[in-house]
Amino acid sequence: MTEKTIKLGHGSGGSLTRALIEETLLRYFDSPLLAGLPDSAKVQLQGVPAAFTTDTYVVDPLFFPGGDIGKLAVYGTVNDLAVVGAIPRFISCALIIEEGLPQSDLRTILSSMRQAADHAGTEVVTGDTKVVPRGKADSIFINTAGIGAFRPESALPDAEMKAGDVVLVSGPIGDHGAAVLSAREGLNLDSAILSDCAPVTEVAQAILAGARRTSFLRDVTRGGLVTILNEAVGGAPLGLLLREQDIPVRPGVRSICELLGLDPFYLACEGRVAAVIDAESAPIVVEAVRRTPAGQDATIIGEATAEYAGEIVIETAFGTHRLVQMLSGEQLPRIC
Amino acid sequence: MRFIDDFRNAEHVKALAGSIERRAAQAGRPLRFMEVCGGHTMAIHRFGLPQLLPESVELLSGPGCPVCVTPTTYIDRAIELGRDGALLTTFGDLYRVPGSERSVEGASAAGLLEALVVYSPRDALRAAQDSHDREVVFLAIGFETTAPTVAATLLEAKRLGLRNFRVLSGHKTMPRALRALLEAPEVAIDGFILPGHVCTITGARPFTFIPDEFGVPCCVTGFEPADILASIEKLTELCGPGRRPALENAYRRAVRPDGNEKALALLERVMVPVDAQWRGIGHIPGSGLDLGPQWLEFRVEPPDPERPSAEYSACRCGDVLRGLIKPAECSLFGEVCTPDSPVGPCMVSSEGSCAAHFKYGSQTFTAGLAEIAENGKGY
Ligand code: SF4
Numbered sequence: 001m002t003e004k005t006i007k008l009g010h011g012s013g014g015s016l017t018r019a020l021i022e023e024t025l026l027r028y029f030d031s032p033l034l035a036g037l038p039d040s041a042k043v044q045l046q047g048v049p050a051a052f053t054t055d056t057y058v059v060d061p062l063f064f065p066g067g068d069i070g071k072l073a074v075y076g077t078v079n080d081l082a083v084v085g086a087i088p089r090f091i092s093c094a095l096i097i098e099e100g101l102p103q104s105d106l107r108t109i110l111s112s113m114r115q116a117a118d119h120a121g122t123e124v125v126t127g128d129t130k131v132v133p134r135g136k137a138d139s140i141f142i143n144t145a146g147i148g149a150f151r152p153e154s155a156l157p158d159a160e161m162k163a164g165d166v167v168l169v170s171g172p173i174g175d176h177g178a179a180v181l182s183a184r185e186g187l188n189l190d191s192a193i194l195s196d197c198a199p200v201t202e203v204a205q206a207i208l209a210g211a212r213r214t215s216f217l218r219d220v221t222r223g224g225l226v227t228i229l230n231e232a233v234g235g236a237p238l239g240l241l242l243r244e245q246d247i248p249v250r251p252g253v254r255s256i257c258e259l260l261g262l263d264p265f266y267l268a269c270e271g272r273v274a275a276v277i278d279a280e281s282a283p284i285v286v287e288a289v290r291r292t293p294a295g296q297d298a299t300i301i302g303e304a305t306a307e308y309a310g311e312i313v314i315e316t317a318f319g320t321h322r323l324v325q326m327l328s329g330e331q332l333p334r335i336c
Numbered sequence: 337m338r339f340i341d342d343f344r345n346a347e348h349v350k351a352l353a354g355s356i357e358r359r360a361a362q363a364g365r366p367l368r369f370m371e372v373c374g375g376h377t378m379a380i381h382r383f384g385l386p387q388l389l390p391e392s393v394e395l396l397s398g399p400g401c402p403v404c405v406t407p408t409t410y411i412d413r414a415i416e417l418g419r420d421g422a423l424l425t426t427f428g429d430l431y432r433v434p435g436s437e438r439s440v441e442g443a444s445a446a447g448l449l450e451a452l453v454v455y456s457p458r459d460a461l462r463a464a465q466d467s468h469d470r471e472v473v474f475l476a477i478g479f480e481t482t483a484p485t486v487a488a489t490l491l492e493a494k495r496l497g498l499r500n501f502r503v504l505s506g507h508k509t510m511p512r513a514l515r516a517l518l519e520a521p522e523v524a525i526d527g528f529i530l531p532g533h534v535c536t537i538t539g540a541r542p543f544t545f546i547p548d549e550f551g552v553p554c555c556v557t558g559f560e561p562a563d564i565l566a567s568i569e570k571l572t573e574l575c576g577p578g579r580r581p582a583l584e585n586a587y588r589r590a591v592r593p594d595g596n597e598k599a600l601a602l603l604e605r606v607m608v609p610v611d612a613q614w615r616g617i618g619h620i621p622g623s624g625l626d627l628g629p630q631w632l633e634f635r636v637e638p639p640d641p642e643r644p645s646a647e648y649s650a651c652r653c654g655d656v657l658r659g660l661i662k663p664a665e666c667s668l669f670g671e672v673c674t675p676d677s678p679v680g681p682c683m684v685s686s687e688g689s690c691a692a693h694f695k696y697g698s699q700t701f702t703a704g705l706a707e708i709a710e711n712g713k714g715y
Pocket of ligand 1: 650651652653654656663666667668669670673678679680681682683684690
């Protein structure tokens, strides 16, 4: 038997990543706050509740249609705070820079981080800079951590899921993955696809404020819609039934997927949330989310059902069904 | 993308399903059709097409995924080259296919060799240009669809005068493999859904022997749900009383009878037919392609085609590839063997039959698999 080593697929955000975390990290770090691997930990600072998170960004290429690694590094962390119901406040910025990176690139990235932080109502308050020899990193890697506050009156996404609850998505899926991919592959498509990179704080707040019960709220990132929704049903007595025609995918994203043989349901987003809420509140919530800048195309795509416990099932336009499962291995390298 | 939407038109698809049901009733016997293209396998399961078919019509996957039919001896040979210092360049799916001991991925993770995943043979050529003196070996597998792009890349390599670019050819051709299947007494197929992409290159003509010599109908088709159902409708019709077996083309928008002459000429210029070992099927004379005599400077010696592929004894990929069983009938399916820890190539390859069944949970939604539910396999 050879020594087990880390494979690229372990970073996909899918089932291999999950297994790696369970078999290694969680053996060493066993804080109850970490259990369940929420996007942000809910901590108490001398009795005051706060949300705390961190994320590292290694996207290749650094600049892509609709964004760059700097914008991504801020919004990614902001969004991890937003979906636990917190209002993002403070951000850190740690850089690992490869020798040879043009200073102008660094300036562009930092300026876009500043703009993103302002836009999201946060401040970068601490940081660190390391430079490594050529070949020991790829251009630049960024880590950000973030702290958010909870409004005392705000609801949290912690209700119990019930059969008949509905699945909401805040806009078309796969834009970010498709934008990065087309930039990387140099695909010249007539319809330029922009990354959906945006803060989702308002979307998350609109959902939490409008729904009687929110049982699931996540930002759709690495691994795409399906990978995130799998977290909602893992081990649950309920499953989700999604209607394929109702899941919004832009035509440009669809054609890239056709071209490269990818599935849009697994493509990364950077400004979308998926939520499971009670059916009764759904019309009001959809309206409220549509009034936020990042949620104009919000829509209901399916519902929770006792029929397929623990599974996600897609109903096609022809009335046939198929399972969708967590991504195994990697679909795309380094998109966030 | 109107084009694609038209072919997914729900009403049209439902009408085709109705017509298949009527024709199947007229045929009055169970019909087993085989698709021999990994792209078809994926589309069939992604769109849940078996759920639209009457119980008497069954779809089986054939040896149509190039990764799945690549023998362990080929992977072993690639690893050997990598351990001798060559930089291996490979398609992503092949990277993970187990050899007799390990996959290229495994060997790379263990630090035994260096491998680069590429999207096309051109990428491999570029890697050779960037690597100066280091030998770069491209692991060339695939059917008539990919072989011409490799041939074109070799032309380019010659023009550039590259001295460090080599190709380990594991290319295979489809017609001989289908002949071998038809000659095997245990394989009983009532019709073939012919590979649309392969036929774009070869044309439909190389497959006429199927109805002519074996009396089995076949139909070339594309990859949209309506394409696939249209071919099944044709095959069901051809199995009806008083009908004679024939070769039909339901993919006229892409396939001409004589195929793509330019690509074929390119193939002829660079490659020659050789014997080949097919994983799960065995040795098939004249079913492979290797670099021809004028291209020896770019060629690395492939493994002996007579040497059988060393399979894990419990993996039933061979039976799956010949349509003898469905993936869920393999005792390892979904339990021991999953896409995360694949035992056989049919689960590794994204176009493999086991992977398609597992990924889309086909066994869950298709009627007539009660015995699997009993054994508790799959979902
Ligand atoms: S399920 Fe796995 S072990 Fe069984 S035939 Fe398929 S690939 Fe082989």
